[in-house]
Amino acid sequence: MKLTRAPLPDLPPPVVLRSALTALRLVQRGTQALAPGELALWDAMVGVARTELVGLAARLSLAEHIGDGALSAEALAERAGCHADTLFRAMRAMAAMGLFALRSDGRFEQTPMSRALMKDAPRSMRDGALYFSSASNMEAWRSLEHSVRTGESAFEHAHGMSVWDWFAQHPDELETFASAMGRATAIEAPQLATLYPFAEITTLCDVGGGSGTLLSELLVRHPHLRGVLCDAPGVLERARDLLATRAVLDRVTLVAGSFFDRVPAGCDGYSLKNVLHDWDDERSLKILRIVREAARPGARVILFESVIEPHDTRPEATMSDLQMIVACSGRERTVDELRSLLGASGFRPGRVARGAHNSMIEGVAA
Numbered sequence: 001m002k003l004t005r006a007p008l009p010d011l012p013p014p015v016v017l018r019s020a021l022t023a024l025r026l027v028q029r030g031t032q033a034l035a036p037g038e039l040a041l042w043d044a045m046v047g048v049a050r051t052e053l054v055g056l057a058a059r060l061s062l063a064e065h066i067g068d069g070a071l072s073a074e075a076l077a078e079r080a081g082c083h084a085d086t087l088f089r090a091m092r093a094m095a096a097m098g099l100f101a102l103r104s105d106g107r108f109e110q111t112p113m114s115r116a117l118m119k120d121a122p123r124s125m126r127d128g129a130l131y132f133s134s135a136s137n138m139e140a141w142r143s144l145e146h147s148v149r150t151g152e153s154a155f156e157h158a159h160g161m162s163v164w165d166w167f168a169q170h171p172d173e174l175e176t177f178a179s180a181m182g183r184a185t186a187i188e189a190p191q192l193a194t195l196y197p198f199a200e201i202t203t204l205c206d207v208g209g210g211s212g213t214l215l216s217e218l219l220v221r222h223p224h225l226r227g228v229l230c231d232a233p234g235v236l237e238r239a240r241d242l243l244a245t246r247a248v249l250d251r252v253t254l255v256a257g258s259f260f261d262r263v264p265a266g267c268d269g270y271s272l273k274n275v276l277h278d279w280d281d282e283r284s285l286k287i288l289r290i291v292r293e294a295a296r297p298g299a300r301v302i303l304f305e306s307v308i309e310p311h312d313t314r315p316e317a318t319m320s321d322l323q324m325i326v327a328c329s330g331r332e333r334t335v336d337e338l339r340s341l342l343g344a345s346g347f348r349p350g351r352v353a354r355g356a357h358n359s360m361i362e363g364v365a366a
């Protein structure tokens with residue numbers, strides 16, 4: 001999504017988006033129910049191939065090479081520097097999953113899925129595809145059994161360090177992750193901006209705010225608001241450019257450091273978007289208590305989290321829950337669990353507003 005001085009485009013209301021997703025899932029489940037169990041199981045068994053094929057298409061820029069035309073595997077192999085016959089076989093498998101289409105003349109053309117993989121697509125998923133298919137993430141998933149047996153982080157088991165320490169040592173992977181997060185946040189930010197009455201806040205600190213995508217959208221939409229952006233130093237470097245592009249840099253203070261040490265004091269609002277889901281309860285409480293120490297009485301903490309229900313079977317919720325466990329010992333939580341964390345860290349649980357993906361849960365510093 002292109003970021004400019006203008007507000008990002010609004011999304012349809014949460015209820016419309018949630019209903020559309022539910023309808024899609026019902027159709028998918030209906031189709032699956034008609035297939036023999038073995039076939040449905042085969043489809044589930046080869047999931048790793050699908051992740052890898054999507055990542056491969058992104059790394060080789062196949063969608064960009066094809067553009068608005070159609071190319072044979074030979075022509076594509078020449079442009080992408082590949083072995084033609086093997087590329088044909090990989091692309092045929094991609095076509096079988098709807099990523100590219102194989103025409104009757106043997107050439108490949110784009111589909112809505114492959115267009116979403118393009119770097120310059122309005123809502124490009126390219127960085128997400130690169131992140132999910134990265135060797136470090138795939139290797140962490142291979143330690144899921146360790147997580148399930150012990151409750152410990154799969155990533156740490158596989159790599160001997162936390163994902164955040166890994167990113168600090170692998171700036172290219174940090175760049176991909178931060179960009180993927182920023183792009184996902186850009187899609188949702190206009191809706192998140194409506195889930196809380198930001199007119200009630202004067203200075204908002206976005207804790208673990210990444211590259212500033214959410215904060216910049218809130219500042220563009222609320223000219224009275226000033227912002228503080230806290231994150232790791234490497235992440236804040238790219239935030240400065242984004243805040244400048246959106247013409248809000250002069251209203252933002254950048255504070256590099258760990259939210260396990262301190263967050264800036266004296267703001268009347270502290271937002272945490274998709275931060276707590278990266279951490280177990282003990283460390284989530286630690287973050288919230290540090291925010292509470294910094295907040296004056298009456299200040300608000302505004303959580304944006306993708307809430308899950310105890311018996312939720314939505315793939316996007318359950319897979320995100322597991323991705324958090326695999327990558328960082330985190331988890332998705334119910335609204336009640338999030339409100340309990342707020343209560344246990346010195347915040348009175350307040351308003352809740354449901355979004356299409358992330359919801360808003362408010363706490364008021366007691």
Ligand SMILES: C[S@@+](CC[C@H](N)C(=O)[O-])C[C@H]1O[C@@H](n2cnc3c(N)ncnc32)[C@H](O)[C@@H]1O
Nearest residue numbers: 181185208209210231232235257258259273274
């Ligand atoms: C899942 S990302 C969310 C980013 C942003 N809030 C968004 O939703 O686009 C979590 C963020 O927490 C930051 N983070 C992780 N550990 C941190 C720490 N100890 N102190 C400050 N930020 C940290 C990461 O750099 C990352 O930007």
